[in-house]
Amino acid sequence: MPQAITVEDLNIYYGDFLAVENVNVVIEPRSVTALIGPSGCGKSTFLRTLNRMHEVIPGARAEGTVEIEGQNIYAAGVDPVNVRRRVGMVFQKPNPFPTMSIRDNVLAGVKLNNKRISKSDADALVEKSLKGANLWNEVKDRLDKPGMGLSGGQQQRLCIARTIAVRPEVVLMDEPCSALDPISTLAIEDLIHEMKEEFTIVIVTHNMQQASRVSDRTGFFNIAGTGKPGKLIEIDDTEKMFTNPANKQTEDYISGRFG
Ligand SMILES: Nc1ncnc2c1ncn2[C@@H]1O[C@H](COP(=O)(O)OP(=O)(O)O)[C@@H](O)[C@H]1O
Numbered sequence: 001m002p003q004a005i006t007v008e009d010l011n012i013y014y015g016d017f018l019a020v021e022n023v024n025v026v027i028e029p030r031s032v033t034a035l036i037g038p039s040g041c042g043k044s045t046f047l048r049t050l051n052r053m054h055e056v057i058p059g060a061r062a063e064g065t066v067e068i069e070g071q072n073i074y075a076a077g078v079d080p081v082n083v084r085r086r087v088g089m090v091f092q093k094p095n096p097f098p099t100m101s102i103r104d105n106v107l108a109g110v111k112l113n114n115k116r117i118s119k120s121d122a123d124a125l126v127e128k129s130l131k132g133a134n135l136w137n138e139v140k141d142r143l144d145k146p147g148m149g150l151s152g153g154q155q156q157r158l159c160i161a162r163t164i165a166v167r168p169e170v171v172l173m174d175e176p177c178s179a180l181d182p183i184s185t186l187a188i189e190d191l192i193h194e195m196k197e198e199f200t201i202v203i204v205t206h207n208m209q210q211a212s213r214v215s216d217r218t219g220f221f222n223i224a225g226t227g228k229p230g231k232l233i234e235i236d237d238t239e240k241m242f243t244n245p246a247n248k249q250t251e252d253y254i255s256g257r258f259g
């Protein structure tokens with residue numbers, strides 16, 4: 001079985017600016033990888049190259065290889081829309097479609113992918129996805145109410161339900177809890193833990209406790225100074241990264257001696 005994600009010699013640009021330099025990393029299926037590091041070191045930029053969302057920014061491009069389950073998503077002829085179905089993304093701020101019902105929010109990605117789906121299949125998919133996002137019990141009696149009527153934490157779980165409804169292989173999360181209260185944050189962390197039975201998860205977090213709670217592996221990005229590219233300094237088992245990292249920069253960062 002191929003690795004879930006294999007990144008080789010990846011350089012990421014905004015126009016002429018090299019934002020992230022020479023990333024090489026292998027991520028195993030059904031694992032949670034946390035990406036940590038100071039603001040501006042390229043965590044979000046790197047994450048967006050894993051499903052070809054980076055290139056939607058004018059002038060933005062990536063050079064190198066990203067394989068998702070054996071397929072180089074940057075090879076000629078690969079459809080980025082299909083890549084984004086296989087590699088879903090959850091953002092910092094929950095972004096349900098405001099005018100849509102809870103049910104239609106869950107189905108939105110499926111419909112965008114032009115899938116025709118019967119009412120009974122849709123009902124089953126809505127239930128399965130909301131259960132998968134630990135939200136079903138809270139919303140099953142109001143599926144036709146607007147998604148915007150939910151709390152922030154519920155909205156984020158609704159966005160996760162929408163993401164997993166298209167059956168992706170990989171789910172990317174960019175600081176998914178940073179707009180949430182502590183209770184909602186723990187609910188998302190529990191969910192991430194359950195999700196890895198089915199999905200490969202890569203999560204950017206500025207919260208090191210969160211990284212150590214949810215992830216199997218942790219990658220540390222750093223930047224040498226303004227205008228310099230971000231680099232993946234070290235990636236290893238989370239426990240090792242937080243107790244005995246190989247690199248001095250990692251040690252300084254995790255022990256708060258940064259800057
Ligand atoms: N849309 C953009 N256009 C140009 N530069 C950008 C854009 N987004 C991010 N950058 C730059 O890329 C670098 C990495 O940013 P980012 O990936 O957002 O870092 P992080 O997520 O680690 O805080 C920064 O220097 C940032 O200013």
Ligand SMILES: [Mg+2]
Nearest residue numbers: 043044045204
């Ligand atoms: Mg970011």
